[in-house]
Amino acid sequence: MRVPFIAGNWKMNTTATEAEKLVLEMLDKLDRAKGVEKLLCPPFISLVAVNMMLQNSSIKLGAQNMYFETEGAFTGEISPIMLCGLCEFVILGHSERRGYFGETDEIVHKKVKAALTSKLRPILCVGERLAENEAGKTEDAISKQVTGALQGIEPISNLVVAYEPVWAIGTGKAASHEQAAATIQFIRDVLVKLWNRSVAQNVRILYGGSVNSKNIAEFASRPEIDGALVGGASLKSEEFISIVEQTAEIKGRAK
Ligand code: PEP
Numbered sequence: 001m002r003v004p005f006i007a008g009n010w011k012m013n014t015t016a017t018e019a020e021k022l023v024l025e026m027l028d029k030l031d032r033a034k035g036v037e038k039l040l041c042p043p044f045i046s047l048v049a050v051n052m053m054l055q056n057s058s059i060k061l062g063a064q065n066m067y068f069e070t071e072g073a074f075t076g077e078i079s080p081i082m083l084c085g086l087c088e089f090v091i092l093g094h095s096e097r098r099g100y101f102g103e104t105d106e107i108v109h110k111k112v113k114a115a116l117t118s119k120l121r122p123i124l125c126v127g128e129r130l131a132e133n134e135a136g137k138t139e140d141a142i143s144k145q146v147t148g149a150l151q152g153i154e155p156i157s158n159l160v161v162a163y164e165p166v167w168a169i170g171t172g173k174a175a176s177h178e179q180a181a182a183t184i185q186f187i188r189d190v191l192v193k194l195w196n197r198s199v200a201q202n203v204r205i206l207y208g209g210s211v212n213s214k215n216i217a218e219f220a221s222r223p224e225i226d227g228a229l230v231g232g233a234s235l236k237s238e239e240f241i242s243i244v245e246q247t248a249e250i251k252g253r254a255k
Contacts, residue, residue, distance in 0.1 A: 008234025062089030080118035105148025155195035157202035168209025
């Protein structure tokens with residue numbers, strides 16, 4: 001049984017004060033939502049404060065990125081050992097990291113390896129660009145990203161993968177649930193080939209890209225889709241709470 005998972009990626013939003021306010025607005029209702037794993041990924045500077053606020057709650061904490069080296073002369077970077085003990089998850093290979101900061105599959109691979117060594121749980125983001133989608137090259141792009149990030153890594157079922165088509169992120173144009181479910185099934189098949197069926201069946205695979213309280217029900221209703229990685233809508237407490245509550249309800253009903 002894969003536990004449904006909803007993660008909020010706040011990206012480069014919220015000052016330290018705003019982050020605390022947002023957590024306060026959501027804490028009680030998110031905490032009460034059962035049957036779904038809930039994750040907040042605020043900016044680095046708020047991790048310590050949010051970690052304290054989430055103590056004794058069922059809400060987990062994640063970072064949005066990290067470097068693969070453990071320490072040294074890497075000005076401005078954050079290492080896995082700095083995150084370990086502070087948060088449980090780390091988002092890796094987000095398309096904004098790939099697109100704006102030149103992260104290649106090779107870099108993402110090093111980050112996944114380093115995260116696992118430090119007992120952090122990676123949320124590996126993959127997704128095709130619009131041109132790849134239009135050229136019918138979605139599966140090629142996804143297969144290259146998944147394999148590039150995970151080849152040579154011991155099978156690990158507590159990995160989370162987020163399928164996030166680049167053209168759907170922050171655009172208000174979500175993929176259809178049919179498209180998302182088909183690509184997520186394809187990702188699971190890639191994992192079967194790369195690792196094995198029993199591990200692949202336990203890996204949670206999320207959809208991400210313009211998810212909101214109006215469209216989450218379509219995605220959550222699909223058995224292939226284990227939840228969502230939510231950007232913009234995770235910054236609005238009512239929206240995010242509704243996404244979590246609907247997912248809990250729909251996935252709970254399907255059990
Ligand atoms: C994201 O940041 O991973 C994301 C999916 O953003 P949005 O929900 O805003 O499209």
